[in-house]
Amino acid sequence: MVSVNHAKISSDDLSLNFQEIVPDLTKQEALDEANRCLYCYDAPCIKACPTGIDIPSFIKKIASGNLKGSAKTILTANPIGASCSRVCPTEELCEGACVLNHSTKPIKIGNLQRYATDWAIKNEQSLFKAGKKNGKTVAIVGAGPAGLSAARELALLGYEVTIFEAEEKAGGLNTYGIVPFRLPLHISYWEVKQIESLNVTIRTNTRVGQDISVGEILKNYDAIILAIGMSKVPALGINGEDLAGVFDAIEFVRETKTKPISEALLGKKVAVIGAGNTAIDAATSSVRLGADNVKILYRRTSEEMTAYEFEYEFAKQDGVEFRWLTAPIRILGDEQGNVNGIECIKMELTEPDDDGRRRPVPISGTEFILEVDAVIKANGQSRYVELIEQFNLEHKGGVVKINPETYQTSKQKVFACGDVIFGKGQQGDAMVVSAVQQGKETAYSIHQLLKPSVVESA
Missing domain, CATH: 3.50.50.60 (FAD/NAD(P)-binding domain)
Incomplete structure (x- = not known):
């Protein structure tokens, strides 16, 4: 429990309370934990991970000292795997499925994932290269987990990708919406830089529908992904909401x-x-x-x-x-x-x-x-209904209707993923890791639709 002594407290003292609460694994702790893994064939932990990370493989690479290989295994499956190592409900997902639950304790998969990705961050690794340009363009509205994930996959496939982000910084929920003692800012920033390094253009401070029209985006791009998340907390509808405090x-x-x-x-x-x-x-x-x-x-x-x-x-x-x-x-x-x-x-x-x-x-x-x-x-979040309707998409109370197999909306060239399709009984639980997987799958659906012919890079 956090204890605060109010006598002569300062903002500097309080800021110490916002340091990351889960300590890093030491090298020895990571090795000991990695060596507990049974490296199961047909591992249930992989099936429990929405992004399908090859968990036994990345853990085995930690055990053998191949931290770059471990980080690449994680991030190949999950473009924001460093953030997810901190915010995923691992107890309900991969660790909950670990076979060691029946005998001792599950492998600390989240901690090991953090150990490998933190190594990549500290050692300033660039783990991926953009694919050969294929002549096709994709616009993504929103630079949160779903949008960034889709951008990374499309860049690897050779698409020219532009993300339009209303905020000053990219990262969405990971940058602005998860408390710093769980997810420090520098983690989200590093993941954004990894995606930008693939020649993905991120136009921040650009609100679609205001700073650039929906019509212009529909005209100038071969496909569009709506990954706009959700908006502010709605009014409670009671007296006194306008009071200070x-x-x-x-x-x-x-x-x-x-x-x-x-x-x-x-x-x-x-x-x-x-x-x-x-x-x-x-x-x-x-x-x-x-x-x-x-x-x-x-x-x-x-x-x-x-x-x-x-x-x-x-x-x-x-x-x-x-x-x-x-x-x-x-x-x-x-x-x-x-x-x-x-x-x-x-x-x-x-x-x-x-x-x-x-x-x-x-x-x-x-x-x-x-x-x-x-x-x-904290009574939920409202939806960007006006923007959805500017795209002329079918929706139910701001939850965009999609083909669940392809993430295609009611408009052929427009796709949607992440929080904008969660809710109203659609698309399961709204988790960061689920949004990441949806971003990947949306990218693959676009690739199938456009079937580009490869051209030489400029």
């Missing part, structure tokens, strides 16, 4: 990565609305910013929360409180317009409806007030 969780986490650490929450009481991974990130960041008490309020139970189990356990270790079956009904403020409380009501769950989820309904007469100094909204 009410934050959007996405922006809140972003500022821990892009701005100097603030002392604004030092000694404060914080309520976080929601129970997904972003809510956990907001809560644990609040603890690290010196908050005295942090509560997560969720209108359902722990069984329905969308946060990973390891994130939930991590938050509890940090001292975060969880108030289940609790929904906010208004945010209270003082005469100066600052948050000083939140009124809530207890909820109960109905029987499952058509989509299998039990709907929370309020229990009359159970209203109560919590004293808080800040409220962080």
Whole structure:
């Protein structure tokens, strides 16, 4: 649990709380762990990895001292394998499938993946070369995990790839949306540079639909990939959301990565609305910013929360409180317009409806007030519906409809992958590693569609 002494605390002191929490494996630890691996034939860990990394192979290369080969094996299958080594729910994926679960402990696959990719980063390795130019062009809208993955595969196949990114830096969720004590910025930046080294053009600070028209992109490129992710946290729809001290969780986490650490929450009481991974990130960041008490309020139970189990356990270790079956009904403020409380009501769950989820309904007469100094909204994310409709694509509430085999949208030359196709019962769980695999598969579908004839490079 993070402990903060409020006496004479400074922002420099608080910034130490945002250093990476999982220590590096030492060389000996990595060798010992690698040598525990059974190098299974038809290994279940490979099948459990959405990107299909040859896990026994990369571990065996660590054991033999071939760290460059190990890193290349990882990154061949997963273009952002350094980030995924830190943020993947390995307990549920590769490590969860490890045969050693039945006897001892699973191999620390995530730690070993990090060990090999960190070696490549520290030793400034360039592991891939662009393919011979084939004369075809692809535009990718969004430089997050899905977009970067697609760009890397297309560049290897010889396409001229341009990514349009609205933000100042590429990387999407990995750059802006995952707390620095889990995923430091330099990891995401290195992965972006690896992809840029393949002659991929990344045009940052370029918002499609504003800085460049959708029509221009449709006209000038042979294929387009929409990998735009999701937008800001939507309004709660209650009174008091405009008070000082009410934050959007996405922006809140972003500022821990892009701005100097603030002392604004030092000694404060914080309520976080929601129970997904972003809510956990907001809560644990609040603890690290010196908050005295942090509560997560969720209108359902722990069984329905969308946060990973390891994130939930991590938050509890940090001292975060969880108030289940609790929904906010208004945010209270003082005469100066600052948050000083939140009124809530207890909820109960109905029987499952058509989509299998039990709907929370309020229990009359159970209203109560919590004293808080800040409220962080983490109740999901809105969608870029306007941009989707500028492309004239079929969608359901901002979730783009695709052919699940090819990732092709309702417009022949436009494909979509990543968070923009997750949700509304489509495409399984929204994980970084799943978005990466979708980016790869989208690139292969484009390659099949265009069937380019190889021409000499310029």
